[in-house]
Amino acid sequence: MKKRTRVNHPPAVELPPGNHAVVAPIYQTVKFEFDTLAETEAFLRGGRPGFYYTRASNPTTRQLEQLLAELQGREECLVTASGVGAIAQTLLALTRQGDHVLCFVETYNPTRYLIRRLLGRFGITHTMLGIEDLAAVERELAARATRLVLFESPTNPITRIADIEALTRLARAAGALTVMDNTFAGFHQHGEYDVDIFIHSLTKYASGAGDVMGGAVIARGELIRGMRTDFSALGGVLDPHAAFLILRGLKTYFVRYQAQCASAAQLAQLLDAHPAVARVHYPGLASHPQHQLAARQMRDFGSIVSFDLTGGEAAGRRFADTLQLFALTASLGSTESLVITPSMMGGRELSAAQEHSSGLTAGTIRLSIGLEDPEDLLADVARALDAAHS
Numbered sequence: 001m002k003k004r005t006r007v008n009h010p011p012a013v014e015l016p017p018g019n020h021a022v023v024a025p026i027y028q029t030v031k032f033e034f035d036t037l038a039e040t041e042a043f044l045r046g047g048r049p050g051f052y053y054t055r056a057s058n059p060t061t062r063q064l065e066q067l068l069a070e071l072q073g074r075e076e077c078l079v080t081a082s083g084v085g086a087i088a089q090t091l092l093a094l095t096r097q098g099d100h101v102l103c104f105v106e107t108y109n110p111t112r113y114l115i116r117r118l119l120g121r122f123g124i125t126h127t128m129l130g131i132e133d134l135a136a137v138e139r140e141l142a143a144r145a146t147r148l149v150l151f152e153s154p155t156n157p158i159t160r161i162a163d164i165e166a167l168t169r170l171a172r173a174a175g176a177l178t179v180m181d182n183t184f185a186g187f188h189q190h191g192e193y194d195v196d197i198f199i200h201s202l203t204k205y206a207s208g209a210g211d212v213m214g215g216a217v218i219a220r221g222e223l224i225r226g227m228r229t230d231f232s233a234l235g236g237v238l239d240p241h242a243a244f245l246i247l248r249g250l251k252t253y254f255v256r257y258q259a260q261c262a263s264a265a266q267l268a269q270l271l272d273a274h275p276a277v278a279r280v281h282y283p284g285l286a287s288h289p290q291h292q293l294a295a296r297q298m299r300d301f302g303s304i305v306s307f308d309l310t311g312g313e314a315a316g317r318r319f320a321d322t323l324q325l326f327a328l329t330a331s332l333g334s335t336e337s338l339v340i341t342p343s344m345m346g347g348r349e350l351s352a353a354q355e356h357s358s359g360l361t362a363g364t365i366r367l368s369i370g371l372e373d374p375e376d377l378l379a380d381v382a383r384a385l386d387a388a389h390s
């Protein structure tokens with residue numbers, strides 16, 4: 001073999017039987033081959049296991065899928081290039097022209113955009129309600145056949161709590177599938193409820209480091225098998241290197257989540273006691289209007305603390321600009337603390353009445369609490385609150 005040929009066919013190094021890598025290697029390859037054409041054909045017919053093309057599956061992304069399915073307490077998982085990719089591909093895979101989707105004013109903006117703008121172009125209608133209005137949900141499900149009920153809990157950014165037992169019961173009775181974006185609560189929560197499909201942005205708590213994007217759809221095997229071909233055809237696949245980074249992030253998921261929740265609870269107390277703050281939105285606080293429901297459904301209340309400043313937008317600007325340890329940017333669940341204001345929340349496309357019922361005010365601030373020392377975070381927030389109050 002000439003050297004020019006050899007560099008394209010380097011020596012294969014395989015671990016001998018009984019010898020294993022402690023951290024699984026990244027299968028940074030697009031293609032896999034079988035030894036013979038007959039075996040290739042058998043694989044393509046579904047007659048033997050294996051891997052062929054990374055857009056369909058890859059051992060590194062598969063390892064992540066299996067781990068996430070187990071963490072969320074379901075049989076199967078598909079991972080995607082981003083959380084929004086997981087939502088878009090799920091909506092496209094599960095709906096057809098003439099279907100109706102139920103969603104909520106408190107739902108994450110880009111999800112509402114996908115339902116309204118993208119599905120709307122293909123003749124799929126939707127109704128948007130308030131997440132706490134179970135009577136309206138019951139009425140709507142009785143009034144028309146509904147394919148999907150899509151919700152979050154806690155909601156972004158106001159941390160309202162969905163009554164998961166009631167929503168899933170109503171949807172199941174009406175023959176609608178429930179899709180729950182469980183990004184805020186994490187993989188270790190809500191698995192015991194009768195939710196058909198869980199969606200997560202892996203960009204957040206799974207990775208933790210804020211240096212990689214990903215998404216996941218987790219459900220019973222039959223549902224995921226029905227979506228797998230569409231997902232592969234849509235092509236928003238997670239890269240194996242990103243899957244490796246997310247697998248690495250997950251090793252510290254539980255300790256990070258719990259430490260971030262503990263700091264969030266301390267900050268929520270500080271905010272609750274400060275005269276510059278009209279209302280704190282943190283489900284772990286006894287003063288949260290749905291604290292009882294949150295305590296029934298959740299073991300950990302998350303690291304997102306939102307609140308309304310009495311001084312409105314001007315106070316919010318002073319608050320955000322005074323903070324030193326909180327990065328003024330999107331996303332959440334990372335090891336650094338983050339802050340956003342309403343003007344950073346994008347085109348929400350809600351009517352004045354819907355905006356009002358969503359709970360967002362001109363003085364609302366959303367904090368994502370990171371892994372910094374809580375004393376430093378408390379001091380930083382206290383200083384910014386004083387500036388907001390001046």
Ligand SMILES: Cc1ncc(COP(=O)(O)O)c(C=O)c1O
Nearest residue numbers: 082083084108156183201203214
């Ligand atoms: C609740 C929720 N779902 C989905 C997403 C989208 O995830 P990604 O940024 O990975 O596309 C986000 C992002 O902020 C989110 O907050």
